[in-house]
Amino acid sequence: MSKLKKRAGLALAATTALSVVLSGCGGNNNEASGSGSGSGSEKPVELIWYTIGTPQKDVDTVMAEVSKYTQEKINATIKMKMIDWGDYQQKMQVLVASGEPMDILFTSAGGFDYVQNARKGAFLELDELLDKYGQGIKDTIDPGFLSGSKVDGHNYGIPANKELPQLEVWRFNKNLVDKYQLDTSGIRTLESLEPLLKTIKEKESEVTPFGMDKNFVPYVPYDYLVTNMPMAVKLDGSDMKVVNILETDEMKSALETMHKYYMAGYIAPEAATTGSTSDLTTSGKWLLDRAQTQPLAENLWSASYGYPVTTTPASDAIITNTSVQGSIMAISANSEHPEKAMEFLNLLNTDPVLRNMVDSGIEGTHYEKIDDLHIKNLDASQNYNMPSYSLGNNMLLYLNEGDPDDKWDQFKKFNSEGKASPILGFNFDSTKVATEMTAVQNVKEQFWASLMTGTVDPATFLPKAIDEFKKAGMDKVIAEAQSQLDAWVAANK
Amino acid sequence: MAGSFFRRFNRNKVLLLMVLPGALWFLFFSYLPLFGTIAAFKEYRFRGGFWNSLINSKFVGWDNFKFLFNTDAAFTITRNTLLYNIAFIFLGLVFSVGLAILLSELVNKRLAKLYQTSMFLPYFLSWVIVGYFAFSFLSMDRGLLNHILGYFGVDSMQWYSDPTYWPYILIFVYLWKSIGYSSVVYLASILGIDRSLYEAAMIDGASKLQQVRNITLPLLKPIIIIMTLLAVGKIFYADFGLFYNVPRDSGTLYSVTNVIDTYVYRGFKVTGEIGMSTAAGLYQSVVGFVLVMVSNFAVRKLDKDSALF
Incomplete structure (x- = not known):
């Protein structure tokens, strides 16, 4: 018995010692923060910047160069930490939850969800800082971005200035289009694809006529409240009613068409469980698929696949919450130097x-200039290959070889032509219905991919899915969303 | 008293040093995180570091647990988790003990090693890779199984959208991957059995089968009970990799592939509530703990020496 007590005592002592060490660390941190903000005016401040993308070899070298520049301009140095695409969401979740020191971090509708984490308190509210230190941002970037990325009326991040609306297109493998002299001019709706798919199915047995992965969703003129959840509002803004997208006539008829295509063999049999179609694009054994576009995207696609790709629009260009929140830099709520972080942004x-240094690296090492606007990547650029879209204002970037001089003007034109979704700026807060959302999400995963890719017959599966959604509490979620939307509409009149 | 403690400490210091890594591992990854369990009763919001956030988050009582019980899915996932694990425990036991006995009876020891190694190998494969193995058999248009069926004039099957066969497929894949490993434990204890027992039995004219039944199995009983008790403690944890990767996350199969772990994962892809996922984990541990206590109690009633504690 006494033996046991001894052991327990030892364990307790160990735990206590450990917690002292832990809290000691915490204490140190606080002290550091105190002294930092106190005498920070003299010593340069180090900003820790977390961003998405495959970690690059030369990040530290380039950031040393960047730091020289920023130290001169705003008396701050930059430490960049990159987290790979697939890990970003999960690792950031842990880093933020555990209070890891950081000043600036990448967030978006897709990776480390912007709205949700803003509401959970991960980001600093920027309204005041933006007025004080962010005048340049307000003047340069499209105002649609700043207004569209407000959460409950406040800004929590600086969106990257890039393509603003979301435009869906049909992409065609031009080699096949030319070979069979297919006419793509009249193509826009899902139904209009049929003759093309039929020709290729008959003539090219090795080719998948309609390429898609499990994330494919037929386009219907609705805007989704939460990405990939079935609650949606009609895009024409006629009624501002939240509906289950599966109950709309548009989706119903689209799903029937999809099933017809699937049964005819236009779609790969395993589409509903396929994660990526890169094998199709690499081998060129596809006729068409759907994608989101931006100006000059055809050139990018053709260059990366090695054969020409053409497009025709499949929707209007719509500015949605998702498109506005595609790439955002936020300041961490834990940041010890929020003012400096804002100055840096x-x-x-x-x-x-x-901006170009952060994007392309060091001139002469990673790239060289061809003329005032254009640059050419050097061999070392593979050690510093950054995703441009994620790092800030795109319209300041040098152009690549072969880009037309007016590339960014084309972007500005594209942006100005986008129509705003009726629910642009409304962000659904699911806290009150979190239990139902979990259940609804599970039902969605159960039926979504097989319905959307046409794998199952909507005549039997659609009613079943709708019924399961109801049982999972869909009506409660929709009612909650509707009341929030009504309040938002009333407040924004 | 203190003196005797240090004397004993001194005498065992090498052994204690060997225990240290494991003890530290448990301290850091099992005991310290216990405090985090509080998150199951909080609506977790970020405010400074983890402890600060935890303390400052709103207390919500049992709200975080509701999602596990509120819907129809609750029944399906609990049923699937329990039934699969019962099948895994039972069949795993039968097959790995059987395998261990067969291996121990092989006369050619080199061949026995070869068999053992080749059956052990799948244990080291990640579930993602096993998922692709299964896909190469079950793919609709390029799968081996559909080719074989076609050879016999049977129509191609849509394996990934028909739930009928999946319970068998999952159990088969699980056994294929795991019995090699668990049979090693049994094989080791069989090899530890005193050979003279078998020699005596042979002199008495006992057949191989009788030897197995009257010597091997009774002497294996304690280790079988321990292994089973440990497995029972995890009966509410499903192997996420198996249930997520092998059916390729195909929605139409959820009725037979959705288990507690995959349900929780799918649910939180959207809401990302730390409190609710902690609640799920806590629920699984508590049920597992209760089951271990109950089954240990039952074992002790039947045979005191075989119980874990």
Whole structure:
């Protein structure tokens, strides 16, 4: 018995010692923060910047160069930490929840959800800082971005200035289009694809006529409240009613068409469980698929696949919450230097020298200039290959070889032509119905991919899915969303 | 008293040093995180570090547990988790003990090693890879199984959208991957059995079968009970990799592939509520704990020496 007590005592002592060590660490941190903000005006401040993308070899080298520049301009140095695409969401979740020191972090509708984490308190509210240090941002980037990325009326991040609306297109493998002299001019709706798919199915047995993975959703003129959840509002803004997208006539008829195509063999039999179609695009054994576009996207696709790709529109260009929140830099709620972080973001989005250094690396090492606008990547650029879209104002970037001089003007034109979704700026808060959302999400995963890819017959599965959604509490979620939307509409009149 | 403690400490210090890594591992990854369990009763919001956030988050009582019981799915996932694990425990036991006995009876020891190694190998494969193995058999248009069926004039099957056969497929894949490993444990204890027992039995004219029944199995009983008790403690944890990767997350199969772990994962892809996922984990541990206590109690009633504690 006494033996046991001894052991328990030892364990307790160990735990206590450990917690002292732990809290000691915490204490140190606080002290550091105190002294940092107190005498920070003299010593340069180090900003820790988390961003998405495959970690690059030369990040530290480039950031040393960037730091020289920023130290001169705003008396701050930059430490960048990259987290790979697939890990970003999960690792950031842990880093933020555990209070890891960081100043600036990447967030978006897709990776480390912007709205949700803003509401959970991960990001600093930027309204005041933006007025004080972010004038440059307000002047340069499309106002649609700043207004569209407000959560409950406040800004929590600086969106990257890039393509603003979301435009869906049909992409065609031009080799096949030319070979069989297919006419793509009249193509827009899902139904209009049929003759093309039929020709290829008959003539090219090795080719998958309609390429898609399990994330494919037929286009219907609705905007989704939460990405990939079935609650949606009609895009024409006629009624501002939240509906289950599966109960709409448009989706019903689209699903019937999809099933017809699936049965005819236009779609790969395993589409509902296929994660990526890169094998199709690499081998060129596809006729058409659907994608989101931006100006000059055809050139990018053709260059990366090695054969020509053409497109025709499949929807209107719509500015949605998802498109506005595609790439955002936020300041961490834990940041010890929020003012400096804001100054840095302002510089990043307005200063071409800094923006291009962050994007392309060091001149002469990673790239060289061809003329005033264009650059050419050097061999070392593979050690510093950054995703441009994620890092800030795109319209300051040098152009690549072969890009037309007016590339960014085309972007500005594209942006100005986008129509705003009626629910742009409304962000559904699911906290009150979190229990139902979990159940609804599970039902969605159960039926979604097989319905959307046409794998199952909507005549039997659609009613079943709708019924399961109801049982999972869909009506409660929709009612909650509707009341929030009504309040938002009333407040924004 | 203190003196005797240090004397004993001194005498066992090498052994204690060997225990240290494991003890530290448990301290850091099992005991310290216990405090985090509080998150199951909180609506977790970020505010400073983890402890600060935890303390400052709103207390919501049992709200975080509701999602596990509120819907029809609750029945399906609990049933699937329990039935699959019962099948895994039972069949796993039968097959790995059987395998261990067969291996121990092989006369050619080199061949026995070869069999053992080749059956052990799948244990090291990740479920993602096993998922692709299964896909190469079950793919609709390029799968081996459909080719074989076609050879016999049977129509191609849509394996990934027909739930009928999946309970068998999952159990088969699980056994294929795991019995090699668990049979090693049994094989080791069989090899530890005193050979003279078998020699005596042979002199008495006992057949192989009788030897197995009257010597091997009774002497294996304690280890079988321990292994089974440990497995019972995890009966509410499903192997996420198996149930997520092998059916390729195909929605139409959920009625037979959705288990507690996959349900929780899918649910939180959207809401990301830390409190609710902690609640799910806590629920699984508590039920597992209760089951271990109950089954240990039952074992002790039947045979005191075989109980774990």
